[in-house]
Amino acid sequence: MQKVSLPIWLFCALASIFWWGLFGFLAKVGADQLSAGQLYVFFVIGMFPLVVVALLRHRWKVETDRLGAGYGVLNGVFSGLGLLAYYAAMEAGKASVVGPVTSLYPMVTVVLALALLQERLNRVQKVGVGLAISSILILSL
Amino acid sequence: MSDWMYFSLIAVVLWGVVGVLQKLGTNRISADSLLIWLMVGYLLLLPWLVWNVDSSQLGTEEIAVGILAGITNGLGAWFLFAALEKGAKASIAVPLTALNPIVTILLALALLTERLTAIQSLGVILAIVAGVLVSYEKNTSSSK
Numbered sequence: 001m002q003k004v005s006l007p008i009w010l011f012c013a014l015a016s017i018f019w020w021g022l023f024g025f026l027a028k029v030g031a032d033q034l035s036a037g038q039l040y041v042f043f044v045i046g047m048f049p050l051v052v053v054a055l056l057r058h059r060w061k062v063e064t065d066r067l068g069a070g071y072g073v074l075n076g077v078f079s080g081l082g083l084l085a086y087y088a089a090m091e092a093g094k095a096s097v098v099g100p101v102t103s104l105y106p107m108v109t110v111v112l113a114l115a116l117l118q119e120r121l122n123r124v125q126k127v128g129v130g131l132a133i134s135s136i137l138i139l140s141l
Numbered sequence: 142m143s144d145w146m147y148f149s150l151i152a153v154v155l156w157g158v159v160g161v162l163q164k165l166g167t168n169r170i171s172a173d174s175l176l177i178w179l180m181v182g183y184l185l186l187l188p189w190l191v192w193n194v195d196s197s198q199l200g201t202e203e204i205a206v207g208i209l210a211g212i213t214n215g216l217g218a219w220f221l222f223a224a225l226e227k228g229a230k231a232s233i234a235v236p237l238t239a240l241n242p243i244v245t246i247l248l249a250l251a252l253l254t255e256r257l258t259a260i261q262s263l264g265v266i267l268a269i270v271a272g273v274l275v276s277y278e279k280n281t282s283s284s285k
Contacts, residue, residue: 009229012220013237020217021244026210028249033203037194042204044183046211050219051180054173062177068169069178075162076182082155085148093145094255099245100268101149106239106276108157109164116161128274135267140146141260 021099027087028095036087043083097139107132172222217241232279239272 006014030039055062063069082105089098107129113119121129166175217238224234246265249255257265 007227009224009227009234012224012227013229013234016217016220016224016238017241018244019213019220020238020241022248023210023213023217024242024245025248025252026206026213028245028253030203030206030210034199034207035194037190038199038203039207039210040190041187041194042207043211043214044180044187046208046213047180047183047215049212050215051177053219054176058171058173063170063174065169068166068174071162071166072170072175072178073182073185075159075166075175076179077185078155078159078162078182079179080183080186082152082159085151085155089145089148089152092148093143094257095249095253096246096255096257097261097265098145098149099242099249100265100272101146102152102156103239103242103272104268104275105153105156106160106272108154109160110275112157112161113164117164122277122279124274124277128271128277131267131271132275135264135271136146136150138260138267139264140142 024090024095024099028090028098031087031090036084036091039087040080040084101136101139104132104136232277236273236277239276240269242269242272 027039030042034042086098086102089102110119110121110125111129114121163175166178170178221234221238224238225231242265250257
């Protein structure tokens with residue numbers, strides 16, 4: 001038998017794919033039974049262990065740079081509102097379609113970064129934006 | 142536009158803004174600290190939701206699914222950070238993890254017996270490829 005060694009980072013990346021993919025599935029199962037608001041409340045409870053680990057890693061010290069913290073809090077508000085919309089989409093549609101479409105959000109990030117942060121889109125991202133828009137149009141037919 | 146597409150696009154726009162805030166935030170504080178402030182943002186919405194949501198009729202199974210969803214989402218983010226800490230290039234790992242909808246699709250087809258039409262399959266494949274391509278950044282300024 002040949003021994004196959006997987007680099008740790010690749011194992012971690014594959015684990016991330018698995019957990020996030022499972023999240024999409026559970027979101028659909030949950031949305032079929034619960035309201036978006038109810039799911040949001042439980043989601044926050046489920047996130048707590050992660051926050052505790054982050055706090056422990058920093059020995060309960062949190063950086064308090066005002067602007068940095070402000071971005072963080074706003075980040076949470078936008079993530080949270082996005083999550084409510086995501087659960088509503090899962091309730092209304094199929095997980096196999098809502099999952100891929102909602103994962104197009106980096107498209108908006110790169111376009112906003114282009115407009116607000118003067119970051120430039122590379123060629124790969126430009127093709128990606130084109131494909132993303134065509135996919136949304138096709139799925140809207 | 143169908144309801145699911147309408148809500149999906151709202152999520153895409155809001156999470157797209159999150160990506161920008163994340164870039165701005167991690168320029169000033171660590172990812173761990175950002176996560177803690179992010180939680181504060183989540184909690185800000187909580188009183189309004191708890192007020193408007195009646196959770197008296199819930200069974201343990203529904204509650205477990207809801208909490209598990211939160212945990213699995215956290216683990217997904219956790220393992221992506223871990224991959225980056227273990228030396229993964231962000232230009233490889235981030236687009237790679239954008240493949241996660243494939244797992245959702247497989248589970249939904251197998252366990253929820255969802256079926257896609259030919260046109261929907263095409264749209265879904267395009268969306269997955271697009272998700273990988275748009276998250277490709279050659280040199281990420283945010284990685285440490």
